Amino acid sequence: MSKGSRFKRLPGFRDFPPEEFQARARVFDAWRRVARRYGFEEYDGPPLESLDLYTEKSGDEIVGQLYNFVDKGGRDVAMRPEMTPSLARILGERSRAMPKPIRWFTIPQLFRYERQQRGRLREHFQWNVDIVGEADLGADVDVLAVAIDGLRELGLDSSDFHARVSDRRLLAALLQAVGVAEERLPAAYAVVDKLERAPREWAEERLAEDVGLEPSQVDALLALFDDPGLEAVRAAFGDRPEVADHLARLDQYLADLTALGLGEYVTFDLTIVRGLAYYTGIVFELFDRKGELRAICGGGRYDRLLELVGGDPLPAVGFGMGDVVLGELLKDRGLEGETKPGVDYFVAPVSPRERALALELAAQLRSRGHSVVYPLSPQTMRKQLKSAGTAGARYTVILGPDEVAEGMVVLRDMGDGSERRVNLQSLLDGE
Numbered sequence: 193m194s195k196g197s198r199f200k201r202l203p204g205f206r207d208f209p210p211e212e213f214q215a216r217a218r219v220f221d222a223w224r225r226v227a228r229r230y231g232f233e234e235y236d237g238p239p240l241e242s243l244d245l246y247t248e249k250s251g252d253e254i255v256g257q258l259y260n261f262v263d264k265g266g267r268d269v270a271m272r273p274e275m276t277p278s279l280a281r282i283l284g285e286r287s288r289a290m291p292k293p294i295r296w297f298t299i300p301q302l303f304r305y306e307r308q309q310r311g312r313l314r315e316h317f318q319w320n321v322d323i324v325g326e327a328d329l330g331a332d333v334d335v336l337a338v339a340i341d342g343l344r345e346l347g348l349d350s351s352d353f354h355a356r357v358s359d360r361r362l363l364a365a366l367l368q369a370v371g372v373a374e375e376r377l378p379a380a381y382a383v384v385d386k387l388e389r390a391p392r393e394w395a396e397e398r399l400a401e402d403v404g405l406e407p408s409q410v411d412a413l414l415a416l417f418d419d420p421g422l423e424a425v426r427a428a429f430g431d432r433p434e435v436a437d438h439l440a441r442l443d444q445y446l447a448d449l450t451a452l453g454l455g456e457y458v459t460f461d462l463t464i465v466r467g468l469a470y471y472t473g474i475v476f477e478l479f480d481r482k483g484e485l486r487a488i489c490g491g492g493r494y495d496r497l498l499e500l501v502g503g504d505p506l507p508a509v510g511f512g513m514g515d516v517v518l519g520e521l522l523k524d525r526g527l528e529g530e531t532k533p534g535v536d537y538f539v540a541p542v543s544p545r546e547r548a549l550a551l552e553l554a555a556q557l558r559s560r561g562h563s564v565v566y567p568l569s570p571q572t573m574r575k576q577l578k579s580a581g582t583a584g585a586r587y588t589v590i591l592g593p594d595e596v597a598e599g600m601v602v603l604r605d606m607g608d609g610s611e612r613r614v615n616l617q618s619l620l621d622g623e
């Protein structure tokens with residue numbers, strides 16, 4: 193077996209050689225710019241947490257995907273599969289003294305032992321943006337606007353993606369209206385969450401077995417999703433008082449997003465419920481318009497999680513946007529951006545006699561903030577110009593004995609190949 197094949201990268205994990213790292217950095221930079229534009233501050237937490245932070249709060253699906261083990265101190269620990277429980281834990285320790293609302297964002301690397309499929313890996317980076325300490329709808333609106341702007345900042349628009357939004361309180365009222373018992377709502381949410389991807393027979397079976405519905409109730413429940421638009425729901429259930437309030441809240445939510453100029457990005461869709469257990473209100477997911485990819489982003493209101501984790505009872509709303517599906521969408525739309533290497537100067541001594549001067553010039557230019565490389569071993573000028581091209585240098589500074597004797601250097605523009613003589617001292621002085 194050759195040496196190269198002995199250690200393989202684990203399935204579902206990625207290497208980031210410079211081109212891929214650059215593409216990733218471009219996405220992170222856009223996310224950071226947008227978060228700061230909306231007044232969010234960046235934070236982080238540990239990548240390893242106590243196992244029980246997830247086992248009770250996140251829901252069965254994510255718990256089944258945990259990377260967990262017993263550490264050398266005998267503690268049950270898990271690599272973080274999501275950030276929200278850590279956020280709740282961190283704020284539980286310090287939120288009392290903090291002015292509200294708290295606006296925090298972070299870009300952690302997360303770990304889930306997922307089944308191999310397109311758009312899902314075993315690690316990913318996820319932009320998390322959360323507002324904690326504000327129960328009003330205004331926070332739900334602001335958070336979704338950030339998510340949409342995060343994608344617009346990367347060059348995507350409403351022809352590329354949209355947000356599908358719903359409200360768990362509305363869904364709960366509708367499910368109860370067709371006969372789902374309150375304590376079976378989480379089981380019913382789990383079925384609704386998979387309706388789009390699973391066969392109808394699977395849904396019928398789960399609704400009978402896990403949710404305890406009669407065949408006629410199963411039909412009535414599934415009929416809710418034949419047309420998951422807001423007007424269909426309003427026409428069928430709008431006159432029920434327990435539904436009307438939730439519809440009015442959604443109307444306001446959509447109106448505010450329209451006022452922000454984002455109306456074309458948002459569609460109501462009753463099938464959106466979210467897989468995680470802790471959501472309590474408006475929920476949303478962002479998808480590519482063509483519907484070819486998995487969700488780019490998911491989030492919503494979770495008003496009870498902080499209390500569950502042992503902190504003050506604070507309302508909260510936020511989202512997580514992954515880098516994997518987004519990367520696929522950007523590639524598909526030709527929006528990955530420049531990934532070529534590049535430096536400002538390549539300093540090329542013609543002979544070993546100019547080497548010390550080359551080092552001095554490189555040091556001076558670097559101290560002024562320019563990026564500079566030079567050959568690490570003696571090279572012919574032909575080879576050096578080739579290296580300068582490979583390095584993506586904008587200029588090559590050629591230090592030849594005749595020019596140097598006159599206090600001059602040759603500056604070659606690598607874009608068009610033109611050359612001109614410039615004063616060495618003025619280059620050293622940064623003029």
Ligand code: HAM
Nearest residue numbers: 274276312313316487488489490491510511512514516
């Ligand atoms: P989530 O829906 O589990 O939510 O993940 C959010 C996004 O992360 C997904 O839409 C997807 O783009 C990406 N993602 C999740 N799992 C993977 C994976 N295995 N591979 C690649 N990408 C993935 C949460 O995690 C919530 N904690 C988000 C949140 C923050 N809610 C409120 N605040």
